[in-house]
Amino acid sequence: MIELRKLRYIIAAAEAGSFSRAARNLNIKQATLSRHILDVEQRLGIAMFDRGTRGARLTPNGKTYLRTARRIVKEFEELNAWVRDTRTGEVGGLAIGFYTSFTAGNLRATLVGFRDFYPRVKLRGFERNRQMLLEGIENGLLDIVVMIGEAQYPNLRSRPFWSERILVAMPEGHPLASRERIHWTDLHGERFLLTERDPGPETRHMLLSKLWMPGYTPEIDMDDIGRDTVLSAIALGGFISIVAESALGIQVPGVVFREVHESNGHIRIGFSGYWREDNDNAALHRFLEFVAERYSLPPLSGQHHSSQQSGKEMA
CATH class of the missing domain: 3.40.190.10 (Periplasmic binding protein-like II)
Incomplete structure (x- = not known):
C-alpha cells in the first residue's frame, strides 16, 4: 500500500520540477523525499521522473499516476474537512418540529438566518401536533421541537427562545x-x-x-x-x-x-425549544448557540461547542 504522504511527495516534486525545491517546500531532507519516491517507483515497477541536472520531469507514466494521486489526496483532504466540520456542527442535518405558522415570525426568521449562516447543515421541518412532536424527539426522529409555553418533560432539556x-x-x-x-x-x-x-x-x-x-x-x-x-x-x-x-x-x-x-x-406569548438530553448532534448545539446569540439569551450550561471555536462571528 502506498502511503498518503508519499503521494504528497510525488505531487510536490512534480509541481516544483525539482526534488531539491520540493524538499525545501516540504521542510524535509532531499534524500528523504528521493528515497520515498524511489520506493513508490520500485513497488509499481515504473519510472515516474526523468532525473537530470536541470531537475526532475514527469514521465508519461508519471503524468498518468499524478492525476490519480492528486484526486486521492484531494478526496482525502475533503473527507477530513467533512469529518471536522461535522464534529463542530458546520455540516450535517437538523430535524426541527413545530406546530405554529411558518409563513412569518421568529421561527421562520431564525431558520432562514441559520441556513444562511450554516449552509451545509440540511434543515428538515416537520409540522405536527404537540404529542407527535414529543414522540418524534423520544424516538430520535426529531432533534428539537419549538412549541408555545414552557413545560417540563422527562429526559428532555428545554429553554425559552422568543416571544x-x-x-x-x-x-x-x-x-x-x-x-x-x-x-x-x-x-x-x-x-x-x-x-x-x-x-x-x-x-x-x-x-x-x-x-x-x-x-x-x-x-x-x-x-x-x-x-x-x-x-x-x-x-x-x-x-x-x-x-x-x-x-x-x-x-x-x-x-x-x-x-x-x-x-x-x-x-x-413565549416559545420554547425542547430536545433530548442525550442528543449529541453537533448541528443541534450550533442551532442552540445561534438562537442564544440572535435573541441575546444566556448560554446553556454544559455546552461544549461555541461560535468562537468555529472562528465565526454573528453578523
Missing part, C-alpha cells in the same frame, strides 16, 4: 377593526373560532383564563381545521380568533389583525 405578540383576527368590517389596540374586556360577547389542532387548545385555555367571569363563559367553537381555514372562515363574518404574530404571514382578504393589550402593554 410573539398576541393578535385578534377579525373581519375587516367588524366594529373593533377601527381600533388600533384591543383589550380583553372588548372581547366579551364575541364568538371565537379556533382549530382543534395545536395551538388551538392552548389558545382556548388562555381565552377562558382572560375572559371568564361569574355568569359569563366565552363562546368558543373548536373545529378540526387548519389555521388558514380558520382565517378564511373569519373573513366570512360571525367569528373572530386569537393568533400569534407569526400568523401575519397568512394573507386572507377581508381579515385584519389587531394587538391585544393589557394595562402594562401588548400581550406576548
Whole structure:
C-alpha cells in the first residue's frame, strides 16, 4: 500500500520540477523525499521522473499516476474537512418540529438566518401536533421541537427562545377593526373560532383564563381545521380568533389583525425549544448557540461547542 504522504511527495516534486525545491517546500531532507519516491517507483515497477541536472520531469507514466494521486489526496483532504466540520456542527442535518405558522415570525426568521449562516447543515421541518412532536424527539426522529409555553418533560432539556405578540383576527368590517389596540374586556360577547389542532387548545385555555367571569363563559367553537381555514372562515363574518404574530404571514382578504393589550402593554406569548438530553448532534448545539446569540439569551450550561471555536462571528 502506498502511503498518503508519499503521494504528497510525488505531487510536490512534480509541481516544483525539482526534488531539491520540493524538499525545501516540504521542510524535509532531499534524500528523504528521493528515497520515498524511489520506493513508490520500485513497488509499481515504473519510472515516474526523468532525473537530470536541470531537475526532475514527469514521465508519461508519471503524468498518468499524478492525476490519480492528486484526486486521492484531494478526496482525502475533503473527507477530513467533512469529518471536522461535522464534529463542530458546520455540516450535517437538523430535524426541527413545530406546530405554529411558518409563513412569518421568529421561527421562520431564525431558520432562514441559520441556513444562511450554516449552509451545509440540511434543515428538515416537520409540522405536527404537540404529542407527535414529543414522540418524534423520544424516538430520535426529531432533534428539537419549538412549541408555545414552557413545560417540563422527562429526559428532555428545554429553554425559552422568543416571544410573539398576541393578535385578534377579525373581519375587516367588524366594529373593533377601527381600533388600533384591543383589550380583553372588548372581547366579551364575541364568538371565537379556533382549530382543534395545536395551538388551538392552548389558545382556548388562555381565552377562558382572560375572559371568564361569574355568569359569563366565552363562546368558543373548536373545529378540526387548519389555521388558514380558520382565517378564511373569519373573513366570512360571525367569528373572530386569537393568533400569534407569526400568523401575519397568512394573507386572507377581508381579515385584519389587531394587538391585544393589557394595562402594562401588548400581550406576548413565549416559545420554547425542547430536545433530548442525550442528543449529541453537533448541528443541534450550533442551532442552540445561534438562537442564544440572535435573541441575546444566556448560554446553556454544559455546552461544549461555541461560535468562537468555529472562528465565526454573528453578523
